[in-house]
Amino acid sequence: MGLARRLYRGEIDVDFVGKWRLWYSLSGLLLAVSLAGLLFNGLNLGVEFKGGTIFSFKATQTTVQEVRESVLDEGVHQVIVQQAGTDGWRATTESLSEDTRAQVQSAIAKDFNVPVDQVSIQAIGPSWGGEVSQKAWIGLGVFMLAIILYLSMAFEPKMALAAIVALVHDLVITAGIYAWSGFEVTPATLLGFLTILGYSLYDAVVVFDMIKEVTAKLGHTSKQTYSMAANNALNHTLIRSLNTSLVAILPVAAILFIGTTVLGAGTLKDLSLSLFVGMIVGTYSSLCVATPLLVTLKEREPKYQAIARRLASTGGGKGSKGSKSAAVAKS
């Protein structure tokens, strides 16, 4: 049984907090790589952000699938096929060069037996243009402020700060993965990001709630430093974190699997991919970034420094060994 059995019994005891140097450098590296990706590669934005080309024509006896294949065969990355009216068709692609446009036009004409001049070409602007994106950014800013305010009241300002840093960390890394992989960013992807925001915070909040409960008992005579107590609390909620992450990721993974293998490109893939990536990063960050960061902030407080000094001098141990004694203290 090994690991699974110990997990089930809640006997797992990992020193997340003590290994903060490892997590910080790992996250720092990931952030640097992500930022570099965003800077040099940029995001592969979809039609909704960049605008695109619409091909419209009239054809009887064809299907969405046929039109889609016909257009994709010409080296187009993304296409949205729509039926307009009874036998009108509309294929929206990303912005195309003059040559590709002509190519797609003649391909459609050939495949569906319509004269070339009956396939009209229209360039459309982004439906998620400047204003929409700008509003989204403002929304994000206000959202973060609101969360900081709320968490400062419900918990304390340092916890709010740690949670927000972890959140930004998740967003940047997820965006970085998109930049490097060249996955397409569509409105569906953005909605996926937004879900991650809520989800990542939810996770951190549950962990912090436990830390608050455990560390509230710390006093002059306590046998634990703040970091030990925090680590203890973290291990306590570890099973919950892993369980909930698993429960949330299972459906997403199923959607991603079907979306990529069976259907190929589309809304389904865009959305589930960003969720999948974001959730994994989010679980990692609430365990390995948010909590160690909180501990780093808290250990500077005189009260907890005093406890740490006293325990160090009496040989109570700290850092990596701390968690072990913490576990003992708990049971």
Added chain:
Amino acid sequence: MLLALILALGGTMFLQKAYTPKLGLDLAGGTTVTLTPVTQNNASPPEEILDRAVNIIRDRVNGTGISDAEVAKSGDNIIISIPGVGQNEAIKLVATTAELRFRQVLAVAATQAPQDLATNAPTPSGSASPSAGTSTSPTAQPSTQPSSQPSTSQSITTPSASPTGKALSSALTAPTPASSAPAQGAADPTAKPAATQKTGQDGKTQTGQDGKTTQTGQDGKQQEQGGKKGQEAKTSPSAKASPSAQPSTPPAQDPNAGIDTTGIDPAVLEQFNKLDCSNPANRGQGVQDDPAKQYAACETDGSFKYVLDVAKVVGTDIDTASAGVRQGTTEWVVQLDFKSKGAGEWGKLTTTAYNSPEPRNMVAVVLDGVVITAPVIQSPIPGGRAEITGGFDQLSATNLADQLKYGALPLKFNRSSVDTVSSTLGQDQLEGGLIAGVIGLGLVVLYCLLYYRGLGIVAVLSLVVATIITYTAVVVLGHNAGFRLSLPHIIGLVVSIGITADSFIVYFERIRDEMKEGRRTLRAAVEVAWVRARRTILIADAVMFIAAIVLYFLAVGGVAGFAFAMGLTTLIDIVVVFLFTKPFIALLAKMKFFAKGHPLSGLDAERMSETSSTGRTTTPQEA
């Protein structure tokens, strides 16, 4: 209570005979409208103006409900895709595309269309009809009727009495109502003689050849004014003085009779004379008004026509507009806030109008070349805040506020095509999503049962309850609030399974903690764990809910709809955990199977606290 909620939602669903959710653009397709800008000599409109138009149209379309409409530029055209087929309401709203302008009224006349107006008469304002019928009320209407009716049925004055109710009942004030009534009273006596005098002179020159005396024209006008004042009498008693001029001479046939034409461009006056507002063609689309010129226009319902001064304030000067009930009354009002530049202009305009004789004390709100309302200025309004009162109900107030708020379109558009389009998403994507969702759910159920055993059943049942509530809520909201499910929403709801399940897991883990710490009875553990878990669940859900609210109010289009779905599932999560999961577990705790910690119950105390042989630290696997 939970049962009541489900029954209420389900009941609404059955009553409305709506069993399926409304679907969004990507799933169900919709209506696509192409708008082509109308410009002089067909030149392309400047890019930034087109962009502004796109944003305004987007606000308008998405302001109609919680649906995700798409608005995109296509060359010079704007393409709007609205979910659902035959969205006539939305298309109409979008099609009202001209810029909003505020113009001082220079002259006004009632339309000569008695039949049309007679049928409409009682409807516009409830207060108008009773006062017209009873002679006890000292308003203008009773006196108007006797004077005009004997002469001719086609007279100007007959119709003027009743429809006035609507136009006249509106008034513009600064938000403090106290100051406006005395001001109105003071204004009336002075304004009236001046108007009479002028009208008399001008009327003579204009109407001499018709053989009508100026007095008549003036009279007709006067009576109409009386009607206006009569309506206002509701709020300001001193206004009743106005219908004093009662000489009953034959009514005027000449349209200009009784109109003060000072300062009116003769060309516009001629236009005004020809203007037939009883013809709906003259009061809809297709009229382009130049803000720098005087302009003749009809009221939206055709009851009046106006000569209007150049536009001093335009829609872009408005910051916000909202409809509300004035404090302490049941009266619906429309509140307006101007931007700083607009506020100054607005102050000047209202001061000019206030100091002018009737009917020039009115300021018309012109949208798409049609007067949507022409309130009387009851006092100069500095400071950029104004309030339009009178004769509104909730619907008309909200409509006007929306028109004021979103009405500032800088371009004029023609609808060049309206198409019904299929979904942007293949049926395969929807099916794939649903299949994947079912597989995902199956995995979750399997995992819950394997890990939590007996408790897993609670989790699964809770998820079932949550699903039922979500489904019915989405259906009911779809039919009542315009909420439309798109694929991202569906995925969002599937993902929310994770968040809903999280609540159970937090609670279950707490119970197990309590058991491990050696609580004797399960019942005690369930209660103690609940107190702790409840706090965590509420804080965590509050975070989600804040996220949803902020995103809903600040974001647009698809994001707003998504935020709405997120907030909804968070609320449902709380409802299910409090009203179903907790009571259900408490109930189970009384059963032997769980209370005794049967190995399959998931609460097997022995298995949980058994000391392990190895204490090795292991790196956890991250999902």
